[in-house]
Amino acid sequence: MERVPAWGTLPRMLRAQAAAHPGALVVDGAVRLTMQDLREQAAVAGRGLMALGVGPGDRVAIWGLNDASWVVHAFGIWDAGGVIVPLSARYKGFEAAEMITKTGAEVVVIGAGPGGAALGDLLPPLPGVRHVVGFDEVRQRGGGPRAAHEPGGVPAGAGVLDVEARALAVRPDDLCEIMSTSGTTGTPKGVMLDHAQVLRGYWDWAEIVSLGPDDRYPVIAPFNHGFGLNAGMIACVLRRAAMMPIGTFTPDGLMALVESGKVSILAGPPTLFYRLLDELDQRDRDVSSLRVAICGAAAVPATLITRLVERVGLERMINAYGLMEGTVVSMTRAGDPIEVIASSTGRVVPGIEVKIVDLEGEEVPAGERGEILQRGYGVMRGYWGEPEKTAEVVDSEGWLHTGDIGVLDELGNLSIVDRKKELYIVNGFNVSPAEVEALLLREGSLAQVAVVGVPDAVSGEAGCAFVVPRAGASVTAAGLVSWARANMAGYKIPKRVIVVDELPANPNGKTDKITLRRLAQNRGTG
CATH class of the missing domain: 3.40.50.12780 (ANL, N-terminal domain)
Incomplete structure (x- = not known):
């Protein structure tokens, strides 16, 4: 197997690819970008982020659907020496806030949301966040469409030198991404990966797949998902394949x-x-x-x-x-x-x-x-x-x-x-029952919730929620599902809600999810 070239970091990889193959088409869709386009526009975004105060090792959250701007700003974050914290465009406000707060991200970059939703309007005020900015504003601050003498403009000459020095100072063992992963505790954790391991892992992955310059590859998995970001976006730049970002599949x-x-x-x-x-x-x-x-x-x-x-x-x-x-x-x-x-x-x-x-x-x-x-x-x-x-x-x-x-x-x-864990997978997304339970309890009318994953012909697996109402509360399955649609990412919404008087317990006094899973399968999830 061919060894990964000695780039060491994502910024150096992009610069090497643009120097050797400037005209290679790497993003194809509503916006088309060559390798040189991506390298230049990422540097503009990197300057914009530096103007916002992003320093080496700072976490920058990015929230939006797959598109060319997402790609540009991801590489801009790395050019600025930052660590990307991708957020699902399907997140509601408090779901996004949880990961932003956990990682200490002080800058949130926002793109397009599902159905044209203005994602920034969903985000509650967060004390540690200094800037919530759209893609266009980042580019303007980086000396893009806005001239250097205009408010917020950056002197182009000095900015180029600054971002190049910053990009080339990134080391292979520096973090490049913190990815959200569900766990059995109900609180998403941030998985830390560095530049060297991502480069090697997805260079080898792409070689086994035989991904190459003649390929056209729609990236359907969201960029906030490990597969979409690493085995999609990064792999295409590594191997000069034309990625086709799919915002809504x-x-x-x-x-x-x-x-x-x-x-x-x-x-x-x-x-x-x-x-x-x-x-x-x-x-x-x-x-x-x-x-x-x-x-x-x-x-x-x-x-x-x-x-x-x-x-x-x-x-x-x-x-x-x-x-x-x-x-x-x-x-x-x-x-x-x-x-x-x-x-x-x-x-x-x-x-x-x-x-x-x-x-x-x-x-x-x-x-x-x-x-x-x-x-x-x-x-x-x-x-x-x-x-x-x-x-x-x-x-x-x-x-x-x-x-x-x-x-x-x-x-x-x-x-x-x-x-071994209780995680189940809905259309390729890991779902933590404990996280869904914690979210449903925020609705306010429930005393207890237990969620299990069961087989589903359409999505592979689906969630089934057993809920116990609080004393005096009136709870309907339809009402809870409606609330979930307004407050939870789509893949976390239980496909079926069953209202019960009490949850079964095992001899240790814990909720007996084996029994619940059997009940859910017997009653169906449709």
Whole structure:
């Protein structure tokens, strides 16, 4: 495998790519950017952020839908020596505020919201935040459209020197991102990753995928999601592929996207590819440009892979396993038989070790299930400001305890068979039951809430909330769902709410979620 070039940091990588390939198209959509465009506009954004007081290591939150401006300002944050804190555009105000406050971000950069929503209007006043600014204002402060002599303008000559010096001073072991991840505590944690590990992880990922300069790759996963940011946006710049930022994805537009956009790389859950095949069955469309499909799922039905190869003419279907705390762990490879891709997430990537251990922490033989432990360059630097929680998952020997249950076969293929944690996944998004419970309790009429994830034909899994009303309160499932839609990100909203008099308890006095999960499955989530 070709080693990652000795860039060391994202700012140096962008400068090297722009110098060697200035005309390479790297962003294609409503706005098109070459590598040189991105490098120049990121420097303008970096100057604007410096004018706002952003210094080396400062956290800068960015909140908005996938678009070219998001890409420019992400690289602008890195040019200014900052650490990006991506926020979901689906967040409501207090959800965004939680991560901003946790990381101590003093500058929040805001782009477009769903349906044209003005995201800045949703953010409550936060004592530590000095600036809440839109993309345009950042560029103006950086000497973009606004002349140097106008209010807020920056002398172009001095600004260029300042941002170049700042960008080149960034070190490989400096943090580049703090990503929000759900946990069983109900409070999102901030996963710290540095420049060197992100560059290496997604250079190797992109090489295994065979992502290259001729590819057109719609980034459907939001940029605030680890896959969208790292295996989407950054991977495209690393490999000079044309990313197509998708602000709001609709399954109805999938075929048009693939056909008219001449998409060659497509990533998503199995339901995405079933939808593509269903549309092909109804109408003959030209999808001959599509050559690689990437599906990060515990299992991919063999029939799906066969149909994609035969009907679409795919060169490869790739399955993979990763987690925010450990970046890329394992991937299937070219030449793997369908049964390996369907039943496993392939072998570990270079530089990563994996072992399977039992409840006592002892390694188990091949073919036996246990918790997946991972060690290597991809393991996070820790949870921001939470050394105790970091120590709970990364042991003294550097092993990350993933909380996922898996099996390694004799050839080293890793299969994911269960999750030790209670997290469930809705359309590719990790959802913490405890977080959803805490959010629902803010509604005010509930005494207790318990949320479980159950299988769902559309989203993979869905949330089912069992709620106990407070004394004298009148609670309806429809009313709670309506409140959730107004106050929670869409993927966190329970698909079903069941009002009960009390929650079942196990012998230890804790809520018996095994019983609740069984009840939810018996009653359905539709």
